[in-house]
Structure formats: C-alpha cells, structure tokens
Amino acid sequence: MTISKVALVTGGNRGMGLETSRQLAALGYRVLLGSRDLQAGEQAAASIGSDNVEAVKLDVISQSDIDALARHVDDRYGRLDVLVNNAGIMIDGDDGHSASICDADIDRVEQTLRVNTLGPIMIINAMLPLMQRAEDVRIINISSGMGQLFDMGGNYPGYRISKTALNAMTRIYAAELDPGKFHVNTLCPGWVRTDMGGSNADLSLEEGVDTTIWLATADEARVSGGYFRKRERIDW
Numbered sequence: 008m009t010i011s012k013v014a015l016v017t018g019g020n021r022g023m024g025l026e027t028s029r030q031l032a033a034l035g036y037r038v039l040l041g042s043r044d045l046q047a048g049e050q051a052a053a054s055i056g057s058d059n060v061e062a063v064k065l066d067v068i069s070q071s072d073i074d075a076l077a078r079h080v081d082d083r084y085g086r087l088d089v090l091v092n093n094a095g096i097m098i099d100g101d102d103g104h105s106a107s108i109c110d111a112d113i114d115r116v117e118q119t120l121r122v123n124t125l126g127p128i129m130i131i132n133a134m135l136p137l138m139q140r141a142e143d144v145r146i147i148n149i150s151s152g153m154g155q156l157f158d159m160g161g162n163y164p165g166y167r168i169s170k171t172a173l174n175a176m177t178r179i180y181a182a183e184l185d186p187g188k189f190h191v192n193t194l195c196p197g198w199v200r201t202d203m204g205g206s207n208a209d210l211s212l213e214e215g216v217d218t219t220i221w222l223a224t225a226d227e228a229r230v231s232g233g234y235f236r237k238r239e240r241i242d243w
C-alpha cells in the first residue's frame with residue numbers, strides 16, 4: 008500500500024498555517040496540523056473537513072511535545088516528507104512595550120527567538136530520522152522580509168533578529184544535508200491578512216501561502232538554501 012506524502016505544519020490552527028494545511032490536504036497530502044492547544048487544532052482540522060488532516064499537539068518550544076510527535080509519526084507513518092515551520096510570534100511592541108531596540112525587553116526578544124528560531128531547529132532535528140526515510144524532503148521555514156539584512160530597518164528587534172537567524176539556519180541545514188534528498192528553503196510570504204498581519208495587509212491567505220505550497224510540492228522547487236517571495240529568489 009502506498010501512503011500519501013506526510014506533511015507537518017506548525018501553528019496550523021489559524022492564519023497561514025491553517026490555509027497551508029487546507030491546501031496540502033486538498034492536494035492529497037496526509038497533513039499533521041500542529042497546534043499548541045490541541046482543542047484549537049482539532050477545531051481547525053474539522054473546519055477543513057478532510058480525512059487527510061489530523062490535529063496533533065505541538066508547542067514548538069516543548070521538547071516533550073516534539074519527541075512525542077516524532078514517536079507518533081514514526082508509529083503511524085514511518086516517515087515525514089514535508090515540514091512547514093510556520094508558527095511564529097511578533098511580541099516586541101505588544102502591551103504598551105516599545106518596539107525599539109534601544110529599550111528592548113530582553114525577555115520578549117528571548118521568547119521570540121525560542122519560538123521563531125530555536126523551535127524550528129528542535130523540530131527539524133527530532134524529525135531528521137523520519138525525513139531520512141523519505142525520498143524528496145521539503146523543509147520550508149516561514150521567515151519575513153523583516154529579517155532581510157540588505158535593507159534592515161529599525162524596531163521589532165526580537166522579530167527581526169529571529170527571522171534573520173531563521174534564514175541563517177536554513178543555509179546551515181542546506182549546507183549540511185544531502186541536497187539530493189533535502190530541499191531546505193526559507194521564504195517571505197508578503198504582508199498577509201491574518202491576526203499577525205492585520206486587516207489592512209495586501210494579501211489574502213491564499214496569496215500568502217502560494218510560495219509555501221510551491222516549495223512543498225513543485226518539481227521545479229527541488230532546490231535548497233534559497234530565500235523566496237512570490238516564487239522568486241530575493242536578497243538575504
């Protein structure tokens with residue numbers, strides 16, 4: 008029996024993670040929709056209305072959640088083909104805190120780095136043995152233009168640094184892993200209408216996940232170590 012390709016999407020309970028899960032399921036992938044609140048994940052999975060989606064508990068900074076999920080994927084599917092590191096936070100300027108680096112709340116910077124950068128590293132490393140058993144692995148790290156060094160602006164230090172570091176770790180994995188099997192890339196989705204992006208953002212959810220779905224599925228996207236927006240490479 009051939010099982011469908013297996014995809015894990017972190018932060019799948021809302022925003023672009025939910026839309027990515029929806030589209031991968033529609034393409035026939037078996038989707039593990041990660042959510043730190045399992046009930047929220049189950050509601051989101053139900054909203055997709057596809058037998059291809061399974062909600063799984065995953066707080067991306069919880070090693071015990073990550074290890075339990077790796078065991079579950081091993082028991083149930085024996086491999087992982089696609090990993091979308093989508094979960095993210097932008098908390099530098101919340102709750103009356105300034106977004107300036109000049110009086111940065113270091114606890115918030117640290118928390119942002121944990122969720123946006125260190126969590127993805129913990130997840131990739133835990134899933135590597137399962138991904139080694141797949142033939143064509145796609146790892147997609149959802150970054151942001153706010154992590155681009157070439158035109159780095161001010162404010163949001165935790166968020167900006169976390170996304171620049173996510174880009175760096177993408178290159179490090181691409182350098183270390185077999186490029187014949189592992190396709191590790193990072194992308195900026197653009198400014199997208201989600202809770203994070205707000206209602207004035209340019210792009211719909213469908214537009215926001217287009218490059219993610221392309222990198223996850225397209226034959227011509229069997230590349231590694233790239234930084235993309237609108238399916239095109241962009242400057243680091």
Ligand SMILES: NC(=O)c1ccc[n+]([C@@H]2O[C@H](COP(=O)([O-])OP(=O)(O)OC[C@H]3O[C@@H](n4cnc5c(N)ncnc54)[C@H](OP(=O)(O)O)[C@@H]3O)[C@@H](O)[C@H]2O)c1
Nearest residue numbers: 018021022023066067093094095151198199201202203204
């Ligand atoms: N929207 C934009 O314009 C934009 C632009 C550039 C880049 N991005 C990036 O795109 C990605 C998705 O953003 P979005 O706009 O869809 O954001 P969103 O609507 O705010 O959703 C964020 C998701 O991340 C999850 N999350 C946060 N902390 C988590 C943790 N510790 N463990 C597991 N899940 C966690 C949230 O879960 P809860 O519901 O439990 O909080 C939620 O599912 C993020 O990486 C973001 O930085 C967004």
